[in-house]
Amino acid sequence: MRKEEIRSAGALDYLVFTNLLAPEIVHAFTLRSGGVSFPPYEQLNMGLHVSDRPEAVLENRRRLAAALGYEAAAVVVGEQVHGTKIVQVTSALAGAGHRSLEDAIPTADGLICAEPGIVLMAHAADCTLLYFYDPLERIIGLAHAGWRGAVAQMGPLMIDAFVRLGSRSENIRAALSPSIGPCCYQVGAQVIEKIPAHLQQAVVGRKEGYYYFDLPEFHRLLLLEAGLCAENIVKSSYCTACHTDLFYSYRMSGGRTGRMAGIISMKW
Numbered sequence: 001m002r003k004e005e006i007r008s009a010g011a012l013d014y015l016v017f018t019n020l021l022a023p024e025i026v027h028a029f030t031l032r033s034g035g036v037s038f039p040p041y042e043q044l045n046m047g048l049h050v051s052d053r054p055e056a057v058l059e060n061r062r063r064l065a066a067a068l069g070y071e072a073a074a075v076v077v078g079e080q081v082h083g084t085k086i087v088q089v090t091s092a093l094a095g096a097g098h099r100s101l102e103d104a105i106p107t108a109d110g111l112i113c114a115e116p117g118i119v120l121m122a123h124a125a126d127c128t129l130l131y132f133y134d135p136l137e138r139i140i141g142l143a144h145a146g147w148r149g150a151v152a153q154m155g156p157l158m159i160d161a162f163v164r165l166g167s168r169s170e171n172i173r174a175a176l177s178p179s180i181g182p183c184c185y186q187v188g189a190q191v192i193e194k195i196p197a198h199l200q201q202a203v204v205g206r207k208e209g210y211y212y213f214d215l216p217e218f219h220r221l222l223l224l225e226a227g228l229c230a231e232n233i234v235k236s237s238y239c240t241a242c243h244t245d246l247f248y249s250y251r252m253s254g255g256r257t258g259r260m261a262g263i264i265s266m267k268w
């Protein structure tokens with residue numbers, strides 16, 4: 001079974017994960033195509049925090065909302081700081097961070113929501129976005145985590161948050177977005193020494209004093225430890241650094257580039 005597919009809405013392409021496809025769920029991971037941003041942010045930069053023109057980002061976000069059929073006013077964005085704070089989003093927070101950085105939910109790399117009609121949005125360019133859905137308890141979640149968030153247990157902490165709201169871990173579906181792959185993610189010893197000994201299979205190679213780290217596989221292993229079923233986890237096959245025609249890559253661009261967005265929402 002295919003685990004992900006690229007869909008198009010006009011010139012705008014986005015990726016969906018097959019284990020999150022359900023009539024009551026809207027979700028997507030954006031690609032670069034179909035937006036109005038200029039280089040080095042071309043085209044569909046979704047991040048307001050990268051020195052792109054704000055009016056271009058707002059137009060790009062408007063286009064995504066139109067393509068997927070959700071209300072821009074229902075979007076909630078967290079301020080991402082490579083931390084592990086998780087905020088439960090309610091309708092009182094609708095709109096936070098969507099038109100301005102200033103009112104994004106402070107220091108919230110993880111968002112969880114049990115209400116329909118709210119759209120969770122997060123951003124990445126090489127880091128992983130972790131999508132969650134419990135179809136029994138009807139709870140969604142979205143988290144941003146690179147290696148810092150991963151070693152700080154962002155994935156398992158999201159599962160803890162679901163369980164506190166009534167979920168059973170074996171019912172939770174998860175999808176791991178395109179992110180920098182083991183082919184391209186060269187890291188130093190200061191990263192590798194934070195990987196627990198029993199999960200060292202996520203370190204896939206060593207060359208000239210550097211290591212190659214499989215960030216999405218490390219997330220997957222942590223989610224398995226947290227009680228998710230292997231068949232409920234989809235891990236994207238795309239490396240963002242290998243496919244800069246499709247995705248923004250912080251590493252490959254030298255740091256000056258746009259951001260993809262992940263969104264997930266439950267319909268009314």
Ligand SMILES: [Zn+2]
Nearest residue numbers: 183184239242
């Ligand atoms: Zn690669």
